[in-house]
Amino acid sequence: MSFLRNCWYVAAWQDEIPDGGSFHRRILDEDILFARDAQGAVHAMRNRCPHRFAPLSLGERIGDVIECPYHGLRFDLDGRCVMNPQGDGHIPPNAKAQTYPVEERHMLVWIWMGAPDRADPATIPALAGLDPDRYAINRGYMHTPANYEYMTDNIMDLGHIEFLHKGLLGSEAVRRAEVDVKQDGDIVHSNRLTRNEILPPALDALYECNGAPVDRWLDVTWYPPGNMQLVVGVTGAGQPERIGRETPGAHLMTPETRDSTHYFWSNARDFRRDDAVLHAALDEGFRIAFEHQDKPMIIAQHGALDGEDFWDLHPVILESDAGAVRARRILRKLIREERETEACRR
Amino acid sequence: MSFLRNCWYVAAWQDEIPDGGSFHRRILDEDILFARDAQGAVHAMRNRCPHRFAPLSLGERIGDVIECPYHGLRFDLDGRCVMNPQGDGHIPPNAKAQTYPVEERHMLVWIWMGAPDRADPATIPALAGLDPDRYAINRGYMHTPANYEYMTDNIMDLGHIEFLHKGLLGSEAVRRAEVDVKQDGDIVHSNRLTRNEILPPALDALYECNGAPVDRWLDVTWYPPGNMQLVVGVTGAGQPERIGRETPGAHLMTPETRDSTHYFWSNARDFRRDDAVLHAALDEGFRIAFEHQDKPMIIAQHGALDGEDFWDLHPVILESDAGAVRARRILRKLIREERETEACRR
Amino acid sequence: MSFLRNCWYVAAWQDEIPDGGSFHRRILDEDILFARDAQGAVHAMRNRCPHRFAPLSLGERIGDVIECPYHGLRFDLDGRCVMNPQGDGHIPPNAKAQTYPVEERHMLVWIWMGAPDRADPATIPALAGLDPDRYAINRGYMHTPANYEYMTDNIMDLGHIEFLHKGLLGSEAVRRAEVDVKQDGDIVHSNRLTRNEILPPALDALYECNGAPVDRWLDVTWYPPGNMQLVVGVTGAGQPERIGRETPGAHLMTPETRDSTHYFWSNARDFRRDDAVLHAALDEGFRIAFEHQDKPMIIAQHGALDGEDFWDLHPVILESDAGAVRARRILRKLIREERETEACRR
Known part of the structure; x- marks a missing residue:
């Protein structure tokens, strides 16, 4: 299974x-160098010199130029060789490192891995909550040695929180939730509503419920290939949503390789913004949930496949998988279409 | 080279x-979960949930049911999903983990990796010595990162004990032994008789020879694919076997993968049964012989193949290899026959 | 890309x-055992018993015979089985370990990995400086997990020393050097002359320049597949070479595998031969340059290829790459010719 290329991936937190x-990270199995110019704009180029393939990340920044650590060729941040100190100094026309369109939005750096002329910043998904002027934001980065689609499944089916995050994020009410899955073009909405739920202690404290029963909504929006917004809201049982509290979050999956994933997550609140104790407790709670509960499970799941393809194993499909399965099918379709289009172009 | 599937493999000591x-172990490259029901009977199933492939070994036992740690599906010990806590609770007919016939015999759990309807417990090899009512038994389990056929070779040609286990299990008399190899259907007997041998100190002490010369027999019976009985006996030089002492043992090889093996071994005695000092000395002696002498040699041998097939390397065949080579050829034939039968069935 | 076989590789320092x-080392992905006979001559054989492939390096030397550690077969140093202690003692005619022609020359052991009848010692390259009667010699061995052709490139284009070995071996004058590349049959000369250079402190001290400007020549001769002589000389700026000082060295690359290399290097001087402080300083300087500067760069470069072939990546070719590229092309041609010849013979 190849990757979707003509789309925006999250490369890094700004x-x-x-x-x-400079900073480098492997994305879709390509090592990419990120550097800010004097004006602060981020540029991305393949992290290898086009001459003898030394990693430019080992080189020196000299103003807005990077000097290759091996033979001293210099490149501007658009990947063009601007100086060859060797021999006659001639710069061959192919002395250029591959570059990639990048955009900074929502506190994140986004990268376009496909045809540069098709990169339209307007297609970067609108993510609520990634606005530090309005929200106090918990956020993190987690590297996981497992395929990114399993990490998408994890968010698209929050039915798991009752079991994997028992007592931390999930309660027995989760299984009785109403789940609503809708497709809107290539976007999938998977919304879950629990009613009359007693929240686990950490969430009860966050939303200040004092042990009273609540209704909780967990609304996920998936954008291909693996970017999800997750808005969680809580209101008194039977009360309207608008008088409750809402915490918009993001769960953004970028393949490092077929078998490993960069995971960027966030959770924002516009209440109790200056409560440092709460903020630290949330940091710790998410760290436990994602690093100590989700991550080992997804690694174990990835390992249990023994290298086989998900669909080849004929997975059991439950009603609760509707959102995750729809996302997988859309992604599959988009990759197939992209490959067919490429084949036509040749 | 594929594995023989329609046969019994040792999965574990009971x-x-x-x-x-629960307990899980990889056998023929499949991770298998073993669990005892309330009646104490062992069941075996593939160690992955048929829904999203989380390892069931990470789940909780609730009576005779296992709850998947990820989404909470529950399975009975015959692999059937008996509860789906997600969504509408519907259980699709394919919500079943693959199961395997198992039998408990000779202190061991045996597993049948082939067509379940062909699993006949009567074909489990009769192994002498694995009877704790009659014998004091030294036994162990050793994981070895090498192909199982090399471990079979090791037992089928005990000519190596003079060299690899010099002073511990072998003496110079081993090379002068009379070796008798016989085939009986798909079973191979490789019997070795040393005459007028002064045993190495540890064996001399075990059999209480007081340094006197003995005749020693080492009779191996190989059952496909890699299960061997090894009966060792000692009598005064020139004396009849029936007045000597005999220690029946087993050497049982189960492939974990093509390149690694589960090795179960035992050695039983019906004399000096309550001699704890002797028992501990034997434990230590076998540990040295198997873990510190055989294991590194077989790993080195496996490594020296550089991934090539044994027969492709045109190994030198000595007269002393008769038993091991016969076992290899029978196994090869059985695997070929099994594959042809499968091809016919389709 | 396969290896050139009909040629001499350096196997070891004598x-x-x-x-x-005995001593064993993997060369062209074959594990080879080296042993000296009673007369001191080196012999080379495949490091695995032809019987069951146990590594003979684990066996015992008994005079000029090696006993296999597993079943006790004995081999002379020409790989012939001379004793079979097992069973009838018969020695099958194929009971022979593969052997390889070896030669000792220039303080090195050379091995011929191709057809033994084509091994002509006269084709071992003449390397200046490897004569302990005449020179004080710094030398070493370095294992590097990278393909050997990148290590050849490193020596064939010394333009890198200004950047990678800044302040240690290279100066800014290196880029202004005159470079002269010549091909002589399958041998490549790549000679570099800097003029009016102020040497880095360590070299200034070695050649006793006292900070005065010098002319420096660095003359590399490449012999296929990866053996290079590097003669460095220094004279006062504008002075004739013959009144200067010259240090002949060798840089010899032997593939361990496709992805790892044995690197043997030397640097000889016929002046200040007894200066132990200088000698130790040179040892340290070369160690830093090769182990801490070249090695990590070549490993990084090898890694950046992501397993792709050098030419498939369309490397930028600079004028300064003339020597390295010529060497790569000759080697490619020789390998292709060798394969075609083998195809004809069959």
Whole structure:
């Protein structure tokens, strides 16, 4: 299974890319160098010199130029060789590192891995909550040695939180939730509503329910290939949503390789913004849920496949898988279409 | 080279499978979960949920049911989903984990990896010595990262004990032994008789020879695919066997993968049964012989193949290889026949 | 890409092969055992018993015979089985370990990996400087997990020393050097001359320039598949070479596997031969340059290829790559010719 290329992937949190230096990360199995120019704009290029393939990330930044650590060729941040200190100094026309369109939005750096002329920033998904002026934001990055589609499944079917995050994020009410799955073009909505739920202690504390029963909604929107918004809201049992509290979050999956994933997550609140104790407790709670509960399970699941394809194993499909399965099918269709289009172009 | 499937493999010592919990082990490259029901009977099923492939070994036992740790589906010990807590609770007919016939015999759990309807417990090999009522038994389990056929070779040609186990299990008399190899259907007997041998100290002590010369027989019976009985006996030089002492043992090889093996071994005695010092000394002696002498040699041998097939390397065949080579050829024939039969059935 | 076989590879420094014992090293992906006979001559054979493939390096030397550690077969140093202690003692005619022609020259052991009848010692390259009677010699061995052709490139294009070995071996004058590349049959000369250079401190001290400007020549001769002589000389700026000082060295690359290399290097001087402080400083300087500067760069470069072939990546070719590219092309041609010849013979 190849990757979808003509789409935006999250490459990094904006603040992972330093001023003046560089940062590199493998995305769709290509090692990519990110660097900010003097104006602060991020540029992305293949992290290997087109001459003898030394990683440019080992080189020196000299103003807005990177010097290859091996033979001293210099490249601007658009990948063009601007100086060859060797021999006659001639710069062959192919002395150019591959570059990629990048955009900074929602506190994130997005990268377009397909045909550069098709990169339209307007197609970056609108993600609620990634606005530090309005929200206090818990967020993180987690590397996981498992295929990204299993990480999408994990968010698209939150029925797992009752079992995997028992007592932390899930309760017995989750299984009785009403689930509503809708497709809107290539976007999938998977909305879950629990009624009359006593929240686990950490969530009860966050939303200040004082042990009273609540209705909780967990609304997921999936954008291909693996970017999800998750809005969680809580209101008194039977009360209207608008008088409740809502915490918009994001769960963004970028393949490092076929078998490993960059996972960027966030959870935002516009209440109790200055409560540092709450903020630290949430950091710790999410860390436990994602790193100590989801991650080992998804790694185990990935391992149990013994390298076989998900569909080849004839997975049991439950009603609760509707959202995840729809996302998988759309992605499959988009990849197939992309490959057919490429075949036509040749 | 594929595996023989329609046959019994040793999966575990009976006491490796706990009451109430579960145990898993990879056999023929499939991860298998073993669990005892309330009546104590062992069941075996593929260690992955048929829904999203989470390992059931990470789940909870609730009576005679296992709850998947990821989404909470429950399975009885025959692999059938008996409860779906998600959504409408409907259980699709394919919500069943693959199961395998198992039998408990000779202190061991045996598993049938082929067509379940062909599993006949009567074909489990009769192994002498695995009877705790009659014998004091030294036994163990050793994982070895090498192909199982090399471990069969090791037992089928005990000519190696003079060299690899010099001073511990072998003496110079081993090379002068009379070797008798016989085939009986798909069973191979490889019997070795040393005459007028001064045993190495540890064996001399075990059989209480006081340094006197003995005749020693080492009789191996191989059952496909890799199960061997090894009966060792000692009598005074020139004396009849029936007045000597005999220690029946087993050497049982189960492929974990093509390149790794589960090795179950035992050695039983019906004399000096309560001699705890002797028992501990034998434990230690076998551990040294198998873990510190055989295992590194077989790993080195496996490595020296550089991934090539044994027969493709045109191994030198000595007269002393008769038993091992016969076993290899029978196994090859059985695997070929099995594949042809399967091809016919389709 | 396969290896060139009908050629001499460096197997070891002579003093790596002990008297009496044995030594083994993987060359062109074959594990080879080296042993000296009673007369001190080196022999090479495949490091696996032709019987069951146990590594003979684990066996015992008994005079000029090696006993297999597993079943006790004995082999002379020409790989012939001379004793079979098992069973009838018959020695089958194929009971022979593969052997390889070896030669000792220039303090090195050379091995011929191709057709033995084509091994002509006269084709071992003449390497200046490897003569301990005349020179004080710094030398070493370095294992590198990268393909050997990248290590050849490294020496064939010394333009890198200004950048990778800045302040240690290279100066800014290196880029202004005159480079002269010549091909002589299948041998490539790549000669570099810097003029009016202020040497980095360590080299200034070695050649005793006292900070005065010099002319420096770095003359590389490449012999297929990966053996290079590097003669470095220094004279006062504008002075004739013959009144300067010259240090002949060798950089010899032998593939362990496609992805790892044995690197043997030397640097000789016929002046200040007894200066132990200088000698130790040179040892340290070369160690830093090769192990801490070249090695990590070549490993990074090898990694950046993501397993792809060098030419398939359409590397940028600079004028300064003339020597390295010519060597790569000659090697490619020789390998192709060798394969065609073998195809004809069959």
